Amino acid sequence: MKLVVQVKLLPTPEQASALGATLRACNRAASHASRVAFEKRITSRNELQKDVYADLKARFGLSAQPAVRAVKKVVDAYATLRANLRAGNLGNPGSRRYVKATGEPLSFRPDAAQPFDDRCLSWQFDARTVSIWTLGGRMKGVRFACSPDQLKALVQYRRGESDLVHRDGKWFLIAICEVPEQPRYEPVDWIGVDRGIVNLATTSDGTNHQGRRLGRYRRWQARKRAELQAKGTRSAKRRAKRRARREARHATHINHRISKEIVAVAQRTGRGIAVEDLGGIRDRVRLRRDQRATLSSWPFHQLGAHLAYKARRAGVPFLEVDAAYTSQMCPRCGHTGRTNRPDRDHFCCRRCGLAGPADVVAGVNVRNRARSAWVLVTAPVPALA
Numbered sequence: 001m002k003l004v005v006q007v008k009l010l011p012t013p014e015q016a017s018a019l020g021a022t023l024r025a026c027n028r029a030a031s032h033a034s035r036v037a038f039e040k041r042i043t044s045r046n047e048l049q050k051d052v053y054a055d056l057k058a059r060f061g062l063s064a065q066p067a068v069r070a071v072k073k074v075v076d077a078y079a080t081l082r083a084n085l086r087a088g089n090l091g092n093p094g095s096r097r098y099v100k101a102t103g104e105p106l107s108f109r110p111d112a113a114q115p116f117d118d119r120c121l122s123w124q125f126d127a128r129t130v131s132i133w134t135l136g137g138r139m140k141g142v143r144f145a146c147s148p149d150q151l152k153a154l155v156q157y158r159r160g161e162s163d164l165v166h167r168d169g170k171w172f173l174i175a176i177c178e179v180p181e182q183p184r185y186e187p188v189d190w191i192g193v194d195r196g197i198v199n200l201a202t203t204s205d206g207t208n209h210q211g212r213r214l215g216r217y218r219r220w221q222a223r224k225r226a227e228l229q230a231k232g233t234r235s236a237k238r239r240a241k242r243r244a245r246r247e248a249r250h251a252t253h254i255n256h257r258i259s260k261e262i263v264a265v266a267q268r269t270g271r272g273i274a275v276e277d278l279g280g281i282r283d284r285v286r287l288r289r290d291q292r293a294t295l296s297s298w299p300f301h302q303l304g305a306h307l308a309y310k311a312r313r314a315g316v317p318f319l320e321v322d323a324a325y326t327s328q329m330c331p332r333c334g335h336t337g338r339t340n341r342p343d344r345d346h347f348c349c350r351r352c353g354l355a356g357p358a359d360v361v362a363g364v365n366v367r368n369r370a371r372s373a374w375v376l377v378t379a380p381v382p383a384l385a
Helices: 013-040 045-060 063-086 096-102 147-156 213-230 234-245 246-269 290-297 302-314 356-376
Strands: 004-009 114-116 121-124 130-136 137-145 158-167 170-178 190-195 199-203 207-211 272-276 320-322 347-350 355-357
Touching: 004 147, 013 045, 013 114, 013 130, 013 137, 013 158, 045 063, 063 114, 063 234, 121 158, 147 158, 147 170, 158 320, 190 246, 190 302, 190 356, 199 246, 199 356, 213 234, 213 246, 246 272, 246 302, 272 302, 272 356, 302 320, 320 356, 347 356, 355 356
Parallel strands: 190 272, 272 320
Antiparallel strands: 004 137, 004 170, 114 158, 121 130, 130 137, 158 170, 190 199, 199 207, 347 355
16 A cells, blocks of 8 residues: 655755755746647647657756656646546536636646656665755755654655655655555454544544544634734734644644554454545535534544555455434434434434433444445355356
């Protein structure tokens, strides 16, 4: 399986200047190649490379391999655009978003990420440095910082190209690691996980990972952002820029911690993990204005993605099941109704009297559906007569 490892570069001012000039040149070259591809309706990488290769080297100062990488970046960007159009992510043909996306060539920001393969970039893991191609030639001895686990993954499993990223005045390298998967075992049972806003994750075992602290943190961050925006001074803008993405990093850390704990329990007990399929929930739900920001910032998809890849890496079976009425259905008698859940926190079946925390009951229903779904997934296919 593929894992992404991000390391922070620690260039000197001279090295940072060279990296910035290189990144801007690569993106200008990619924008030029994009215009050619758009005007000539070229989708083939080989055809586009024949048309623009010499021009990229002569006009933008790229050497052979960076020019090839720029062409590939353009072709990949158009492939992604076509996939989004087919999936309907940009609206129907004729809509404003669709026309805007298809009516002009793709352009690349001056500091957009640029891929470098092993011919343009090499790693010196013992010295914790990289050697990277720039417009001024090969630049050696650029230091990087990472955790011991990240360094171990890079040494053992790094494959393919790495992306040079400039973000908030900092430099990063993002590398792809091909990490081997553990063989998936046959689960003895399942852990149902109910994801929510107040309680980020509640398992069928009764373990509750509350989201109140994250909610308070988000509200505090929102107040600080409003104060800095209202002040509007240069100092306030600098502080707001430094605080950017801090809230997202905090939420990501919490999701990593929760998913790691759930996967560890499942692996230790020989069980699988089941979650609700919440795809499209933001489109299905209509909320009051004061609730929209809370739903929009709810990181349920990221938590599910963390659970999925950590389970896959550990060999733990993972399933997504139907989410319909999991919080309103009684797991004992099957009675389903809104009245079974009189408020957000409590469940009480109107038919058999089963009562308990609503999120735990939902987790139990997810677990029960996983049991049935796994039987269907693993059932042998009958042979044709």
